Amino acid sequence: MPRNALNLALLLVTTLLVSACSKQSIYDSAIGWERSSAGLETAEVSIGELDIAYLRSKEAVEGDTLVLIHGFGANKDNWTRLAKEFKGEFNVYAIDLPGHGDSSKPLDIGYRFEDQVNYLNQILEELGVKQFHMMGNSMGGAITALYAATHPDQIQTAVLFDPAGIFEYESELVDRVLDGDNPLIPKKEGDFGRLLDFALEKRPFVPWPIFDVMEEKAIANREVNEVIFAAIRDTGFEPDFRDAITRIEAPVLVVWGKLDRVIDYRNADVFVDAIPNARKVLLDDIGHAPMVETPAESARLFREFLADSVK
Template sequence: MMPETRLPALLLLTLTTLLWGCSRQDIYDTAIDWERSSAGLEADRVVVGELDVAYLHNKDAIEGETIVLIHGFGANKENWTRFAGELTDEFNVYAIDLPGHGDSSKELDLGYRLEDQVQYVSRILAALGIDQSHMMGNSMGGAITALYAATFPGQIRSAVLFNPAGIFEYDSELVELVTEGDNPLIPKQPGDFERLLDFALEKRPFAPWPILDVMEEKAIANQEVNEVIFAAIRDSGYEPDFRNTIERIEAPVLVLWGKEDRVINYRNADIFVERIANARKVLLDGVGHAPMIEVPEESAKLFRQFIQSSN
């Protein structure tokens, strides 16, 4: 999604590609490439055993620490582009497409429990030569980040959990809908993707219609694997072992949560802070389930302040 300061350039790009008779996919690819480049990122791939993994990283490596970004359920590496663009001048940033998501492998029988995904991330980082990082995750990615920090404490300098899954002491609108057999996080037909965006985001960034159309097509095409992943993380996320495991986290942890989150109740932040020894929380008014998309500049600023105060 696009920051307001880039809207005129993006609109011009979209109009130009339309006038040249490009397809919606061409417009999507051009816009995504432009957005990555503007953020100082480029796309790459790495093969890890049976996994083919897509990721973004700095176009030009710098002398700085590393940040690893882990997206949420049904999302992908592009969710971090705006946020990453605030940090690539100081950090080497890696945004990974988890297995089953984005442009990475999507085998249905791979195993998608939270513990499985922690191990996949470990193997991916080893293949990329990353032995220490600041790790950040949103939603499902937040739960993975917390478990990773508890499982591999020596590898994590700090952790930032954006509206993390894993603890559901307090119910949300999503829990009520899923209980009734309606899951707005898994688009199945035209119109469902708009509903997903409205449900998950309180502040929707601008994106031209051709881009949203392609995003919806991709989301609908992923319905089957999304159903498998959702069932796996739902089962593992409710286990009481999660709360006990995150007590082993040694790194400083920042829990950032939008108070308008309809996916996971923001009051669950208190449980994370109670269970993690060196954790603090920041609640964001007027923000929904994805602060790094909705308020990327503020989110990056809070991260910088957090690591400065933690040193």
Template sequence: MLQRSPFTAVFLLLSVLLVSACSRHDLYETAINFERSAAGLEADEITVGDLNIAYLRNTKANNGDTIVLVHGFGANKDNWTRLARELTDDFNVYAVDLPGHGESSKPLDLGYRLEDQVGHLARILDALGIRDMHMMGNSMGGGITALYAATYPEQIKTAVLFDPAGILEYENEMVSIVLAGDNPLIPSKPGDFERLMDFAMEEKPFVPWPILGVMEEKAIANLEVNKVIFAAIRDAGFESDFRNAIQRIEDPVLIIWGKEDRVIDYRNGEVFREAISGARLEILEGIGHAPMIEAPEASARLFLEFAKPRIAKAG
């Protein structure tokens, strides 16, 4: 998702590009690059085995800690630009397109259960030379982050879980909608992407209409792999194993949940807190499924306050 830049800057940018008769895809690329640059990030890629992995990293490295950002189902690395803007001055930020997502490789037969994705992420971070980090994840990425902390405790300084997947003790309207055969998280036709944004977020970011159209096209183009990934997570039957696994976490964990989350009920946050020794839970009023997009400043502040004793000073 795009971060909210000052309206005048976005308006002027789009006006100039529209006058110059740029295509919608040119507008999209220019706007995405503008957002990344404003967040102090640039795009890069790396080959890991048979996979091509796209990611964002600091334009200018510093002496601060590393933060790895793990997006949710059907999302991508650019979901983190609003939060990254609050952090790149003092941290080295990496936002990774997981396999099956964004601009990374999308093999249908890779294996996309949460534990599979933990393995994929571990290999990616090893290839990037990252072995000591703070890790943040949203939704599916939150579940991956929790399992990563349980599996590789020596690598994690702190873990931040934004509305994480993995436990559904409390259900909400999302479950009944999916059981009825309609999944708002998987756009398949025009209009579905805006519906997804309305469903997932209470405080939607500003997205100019030409950009929204291209984002929808990209989401629909990923229909088949999205179905495979969602089915792998849904059918894994992992909940009891997942709970047992996260009980092994010894690293400091901060759970941030939007109270208006219609995808995964915020009451599951208390279940996570009870399962993870010493975990801290923060509920954000008026926020939906993506606090790092909807409330980036508040999310960054909560992380900085929580992690302060474990943050190396940037120079």
């Protein structure tokens, strides 16, 4: 068992021994420990009628700022393992986009990529974050790319982990969705485990009380997830996205797991061909979320990319 997983298991056992805890309180304790060990704390900001939850570094450092954007159906805590690698090195912000995590989840707002870029711009403006490196995974990768194209003066570098937005090469997910089965939207007990097995080749250890709460949250978000997925699907097959990313000025690193079943890794070449200053790294034995599956390697790739970009 990995050291982090062992520490988490010990924390849970201790919590269970000292009190009769509910699954929710165990979940809260475990998530709080993960955040704290990564040097992060929770905060909230409002933009219009939307309440936006996010994680930020507890202590400011002299280094650059790093903004992290999760994927579809995910949340800010997808980044805690990677953020831990950068503790004391970067000022980190991990955002819960509208419709996700602990942020507002209205059904009657836009969830297309350009809508999310607009919300994100308002969030960062409210936080006073003006220049930064941005990383995004899946849907968040597409949002990161479009943000870099739309606000080039703010983006120092961008990292796209298995980004959405281009589906020239179809994946197993496309076949399943066309058959009426979307493994990314849990609807009943057992579906969340299926989602993790489908999306991740190297699935992290998750103790049962935490897993149960995560599954309950995912099922409760089914309606808004269906709205968001429809918006992503519609945006992903439009030529405007491809045209937009040709205007990216910042250096871009595209990182893709070769065992990604959600979006085919061969689409990395399409991104790199379209973006003027982009490079790619393909990871063997990794699925759809490299920053979750191999955070140390993801951090190493970013540091090397950053060092090359500032030469």
